[in-house]
Amino acid sequence: MTCTQWGRISMSFSFGRNLVMHVFGESHGALVGVIVEGFPTGLRIDEGRIQAELDKRRPGTSAMVTQRKETDQLKILSGNINGISTGAPITMIIENKDVDSSSYVDFKRRPRPGHADFPATVKYGGHSDIRGSGVFSGRMTAALVMAGALVRGYLDDRGISVEARLTQIGGYAIEGRLPESIISKAKEDGDSLGSLAACTIEGMPVGIGEPMFESIESVIAHAMYSIPAVKGVSFGAGFECAKMRGSEFNDQYRMEGGKIVTTSNNNGGILGGLSNGMPIVFHVAIKPTPSISRPQMTVDLDSGKECEMTINGRHDPCIGIRAIPVIENLTAFCMADLLLR
Numbered sequence: 001m002t003c004t005q006w007g008r009i010s011m012s013f014s015f016g017r018n019l020v021m022h023v024f025g026e027s028h029g030a031l032v033g034v035i036v037e038g039f040p041t042g043l044r045i046d047e048g049r050i051q052a053e054l055d056k057r058r059p060g061t062s063a064m065v066t067q068r069k070e071t072d073q074l075k076i077l078s079g080n081i082n083g084i085s086t087g088a089p090i091t092m093i094i095e096n097k098d099v100d101s102s103s104y105v106d107f108k109r110r111p112r113p114g115h116a117d118f119p120a121t122v123k124y125g126g127h128s129d130i131r132g133s134g135v136f137s138g139r140m141t142a143a144l145v146m147a148g149a150l151v152r153g154y155l156d157d158r159g160i161s162v163e164a165r166l167t168q169i170g171g172y173a174i175e176g177r178l179p180e181s182i183i184s185k186a187k188e189d190g191d192s193l194g195s196l197a198a199c200t201i202e203g204m205p206v207g208i209g210e211p212m213f214e215s216i217e218s219v220i221a222h223a224m225y226s227i228p229a230v231k232g233v234s235f236g237a238g239f240e241c242a243k244m245r246g247s248e249f250n251d252q253y254r255m256e257g258g259k260i261v262t263t264s265n266n267n268g269g270i271l272g273g274l275s276n277g278m279p280i281v282f283h284v285a286i287k288p289t290p291s292i293s294r295p296q297m298t299v300d301l302d303s304g305k306e307c308e309m310t311i312n313g314r315h316d317p318c319i320g321i322r323a324i325p326v327i328e329n330l331t332a333f334c335m336a337d338l339l340l341r
């Protein structure tokens with residue numbers, strides 16, 4: 001089988017309306033970066049905060065994540081003078097230092113099950129960068145963290161907090177600590193684990209968001225499905241709503257300290273696409289890491305023959321662990337974008 005050459009097709013990496021991010025770079029190229037447009041002038045740019053958020057996502061920090069060793073040192077290249085935004089686009093980058101592309105060269109010919117190798121090789125006529133999975137790498141999410149961490153101070157000043165956490169790994173509920181034995185066992189088996197994250201936004205004023213296409217759900221879902229490996233997003237009671245009666249599901253109103261609140265939060269803080277003043281609550285399902293070292297079946301794209309493959313290299317046993325700061329900061333970016341509309 002030969003790959004279909006569709007002609008010149010470029011890739012698209014922009015997100016946001018008033019606050020817009022443009023992501024660039026590759027996993028094993030020189031760098032990963034982001035340009036943020038629309039960040040108001042005269043606001044503090046807290047490099048320490050952005051670096052701290054990057055450090056939470058950084059690889060090589062424990063036995064529970066990929067052993068790739070990267071410093072992920074933030075560099076702000078534009079839009080910033082002495083820690084204050086000028087109003088010009090803000091360019092932020094991290095360089096790629098610990099690069100070993102040797103285990104990836106074969107994936108264009110023998111695509112990994114569960115990864116982007118096959119459709120990307122076909123779509124881009126074999127020209128897309130396969131090194132470290134190129135633009136399809138989880139490393140690209142460092143750009144989302146930088147863009148989101150930039151606006152955290154803007155949200156803090158308005159009393160808005162965003163917090164994401166893992167609630168399940170491989171079907172096991174997480175209470176406090178990560179279930180290290182379950183993760184180590186999956187690793188020993190040459191396997192990986194799926195996970196579930198929860199995210200809560202508190203302090204959003206009533207009435208932020210738009211009906212229909214720019215609803216808070218639409219904006220968050222668009223953002224979350226842009227994170228590689230995310231396969232499900234649900235708001236409030238989520239899919240459980242399908243089993244419920246209106247009398248059970250409706251969030252009834254009451255007064256608390258002079259404020260209108262609801263007795264339950266099955267709608268996840270969103271009605272008609274707008275914030276209703278309750279915490280905005282959603283869940284994100286993250287699939288198991290596709291690159292596992294167990295033998296798997298694939299097809300050799302040159303010969304068209306089925307063949308077995310095993311994958312070596314440094315991979316996350318559970319993507320969810322490092323996806324948490326991505327979910328949190330990207331959600332912060334969405335909220336700032338909605339507030340700036």
Ligand SMILES: Cc1cc2nc3c(=O)[nH]c(=O)nc-3n(C[C@H](O)[C@H](O)[C@H](O)COP(=O)(O)O)c2cc1C
Pocket residue numbers: 066114115116133136137138139141227228229230287289290291314315316319322323326
């Ligand atoms: C933080 C993060 C880390 C990731 N690490 C890996 C990894 O080590 N190995 C791997 O095969 N995929 C990893 N992925 C997932 C792939 O990038 C993703 O599954 C692939 O691009 C296919 O996209 P899809 O799963 O959204 O369909 C990671 C994703 C994220 C968000």
